[in-house]
Amino acid sequence: MTDRARVIVVTGGSRGIGRAVALRFAQEKPRIILLHYDPDESAADETSALLHEQGIEAETHKVDVSSHKDVNGIFHDIISRFEKVDVLVNNAGITRDTLLMKMAESDWDLVLNVNLKSVFNCTQAVIRTMIKQRSGAIVNIASITGQIGNPGQANYAASKAGIMGFTKTVAREVAPRGVTINCVAPGFIDTEMTAILPEKIREALKGQIPMGKMGRPEDVAEAVCWLCSDGASYITGQTIHVNGGMYM
Ligand SMILES: NC(=O)c1ccc[n+]([C@@H]2O[C@H](COP(=O)([O-])OP(=O)(O)OC[C@H]3O[C@@H](n4cnc5c(N)ncnc54)[C@H](O)[C@@H]3O)[C@@H](O)[C@H]2O)c1
Numbered sequence: 001m002t003d004r005a006r007v008i009v010v011t012g013g014s015r016g017i018g019r020a021v022a023l024r025f026a027q028e029k030p031r032i033i034l035l036h037y038d039p040d041e042s043a044a045d046e047t048s049a050l051l052h053e054q055g056i057e058a059e060t061h062k063v064d065v066s067s068h069k070d071v072n073g074i075f076h077d078i079i080s081r082f083e084k085v086d087v088l089v090n091n092a093g094i095t096r097d098t099l100l101m102k103m104a105e106s107d108w109d110l111v112l113n114v115n116l117k118s119v120f121n122c123t124q125a126v127i128r129t130m131i132k133q134r135s136g137a138i139v140n141i142a143s144i145t146g147q148i149g150n151p152g153q154a155n156y157a158a159s160k161a162g163i164m165g166f167t168k169t170v171a172r173e174v175a176p177r178g179v180t181i182n183c184v185a186p187g188f189i190d191t192e193m194t195a196i197l198p199e200k201i202r203e204a205l206k207g208q209i210p211m212g213k214m215g216r217p218e219d220v221a222e223a224v225c226w227l228c229s230d231g232a233s234y235i236t237g238q239t240i241h242v243n244g245g246m247y248m
Contacts, residue, residue, distance in 0.1 A: 005028075005029060005030050005031050006025075006028065006030040006031070006086035006087055007030065007031045007033070007078070007082045007084055007085050007086050007087070008022075008025050008030045008031065008032050008033070008086060008087040008088075008089070008228075009033045009034075009035065009075075009078065009085055009087070009088050009089070009122075009126070010022050010025075010032070010033070010034050010035070010089040010091055011035045011036075011065050011088075011089065011090055011091050011092040011118065011122060012035070012036060012037075012065075012091040012092030012093060012141075013032075013034030013035060013036055013044075013047065013060070013089075013091065014034060014036035014038050014043040014044040014046075014047055014060065015036075015038075015043040015046075015047065015191070015192060016189075016191035016192055016193060016217055017091055017141060017186065017189060017191060017217045017220045017221065018034065018036070018089070018091040018092070019043075019047045019050070019217065020216075020217030020218045020220065020221040021089055021091060021217075021220070021221045021224050021225070022034055022047060022051060022058065023047075023050060023051065023054070023221070024218065024221035024222065024224070024225045025087070025225055025228075026051055026054040026055075026056045027054075029055065029056065030056070030086075030087075031082060032051060032056055032058040032059070033058070033059045033060075033061070033078055034047060034048075034058055034059065034060045034061070035060075035061050035062075035063045035065060035074065035092065036060065036061075036062060036063075036092070037062060037063065037064050037065070037092070038062070041060070041062070044060040044062075045060075047060070048060055061074055065090075065092045065114065065118035065121060065122060066110075066113035066114045066117050066118050066121070067121070068117075068121050071118070071121040071122055071125050072121075072125055075122070075125035075126060076125075079126075079129050084129060084133055085126045085129055085130065085136065086133075086135070086136060086137070086228075087136070087137050087138075087139075087228045088122060088123065088126050088136075088137075088138045088139075089138075089139050089140075089141070089224055089228075090118065090119045090122055090123065090138065090139070090140045090141065090163075091141040092114065092115075092118055093114065093115045093141065093143075093159075093193075094110070094111060094114045094115065094193075095111070095153065095156050095193060096110060096111050096155060096156075097152040097153055097156070098152055099151065099152055100154045103154060103155060107155060108154075108155045111155035111156055111159055112155060112158065112159050112162075115156065115159035115160065115163070116158075116159040116162045116163060116166070119140050119163050119166060120166065123138060123140075123166075123170060123181070126138070127170070127174065127179070130174070130177070130179045131174060131177045131179060133178075134177055134178040134179075135178050135179065136178070136179040136180070137179070137180050137181075137182075137227065137228040137232075138170075138179070138180070138181040138182075139181075139182055139183070139184055139224045139227050139228060140163045140166070140167050140181070140182070140183045140184075141163075141183070141184055141185075141186065141220070141224075142160045142161075142163045142164050142167075142183040142184065142185040142239060143156070143157075143160040143185055143186060144185055144186065144187045144188075144241065144243050144246055144247050145157045145160055146159075146160025146161040146162075146163065146164055146185065147161070147164075147185060147239075147241075147247055148247050160185070163183060164183055164185075164239055167181050167182065167183050167237060167239075168237045171236040171237030172237065175236050175237075180227070180232070180233065180235060180236040181236060181237070182227045182232075182235060182236060182237065182238045182239070182240065183238070183239040183240070184220055184223045184224050184227065184239070184240050184242060185239050185240070185241050185242070185243070185247075186215060186219075186220045186242050186243065187209065187215055187241070187242065187243025187244055187246040187247065188205045188206070188209060188214050188215065188243070188244075188246065189214060189215040189216065189217060189219070189220060189242075190214045190215070190216060190217070191217055194214070202214075208246055209243070209244040209245065209246045210244060210245030210246070211244035211245055212244075213244065214244075215242060215243065215244055219242050220242050222242075223240045223242050227240065
């Protein structure tokens with residue numbers, strides 16, 4: 001690892017899309033810091049082992065990204081040790097699906113806090129450093145649901161649409177300082193988040209995808225890593241849709 005190795009922070013990095021993002025970035029031998037909030041360390045350890053096989057000693061930390069205080073604490077620690085953050089991928093997210101009529105206030109608050117407030121927390125925690133560096137790339141994982149809606153996901157859709165509005169605004173604020181911020185909006189991707197859906201719903205969703213199949217976490221990771229590459233340095237405030245044609 002050289003001093004020029006990029007410092008990359010991925011939230012929700014223990015499994016699913018976050019893991020695929022970390023593994024895709026591993027090709028460039030960066031310093032990788034993964035945040036997660038799983039009840040145990042098993043998935044995070046598995047991701048660390050996969051990164052180790054690629055010659056990367058990743059750090060994993062259990063941090064609730066919806067907590068402004070805890071996020072500031074971990075980023076203070078990261079920035080004081082590495083003196084920079086080159087890439088932030090705001091990927092942590094949860095669902096608490098139910099029809100609006102039945103939705104508990106606590107499920108609204110939890111989803112908005114974990115999916116949207118976390119993006120505010122983590123982005124604010126790195127932005128001063130990126131502005132000082134005059135470089136940096138932030139990618140926020142939104143969702144097709146934030147664009148087209150989905151019955152049972154009023155809280156989730158609001159959080160993901162909120163991420164897109166946040167992204168465009170911050171993009172305008174930091175564009176003159178050489179920092180980019182974009183979204184990737186996945187469609188229906190094969191991870192633990194979608195594995196819990198009943199088979200009938202999974203089949204119905206697949207029927208709405210012109211490509212006729214679910215996406216893989218790696219499909220999302222490609223778009224994320226590209227948005228953080230030199231080749232995408234003139235792109236900011238955008239959303240790339242990775243959805244097999246489900247929304248165009
Ligand atoms: N899987 C899909 O079809 C799909 C589609 C569109 C968008 N997305 C989005 O992609 C992102 C990743 O989803 P996934 O399918 O890989 O999910 P997943 O359930 O497999 O992984 C979620 C990750 O988020 C972390 N996390 C959850 N709550 C957290 C908290 N409070 N603090 C810190 N970390 C927390 C978990 O520890 C885990 O690492 C999410 O934002 C999700 O909304 C997924």
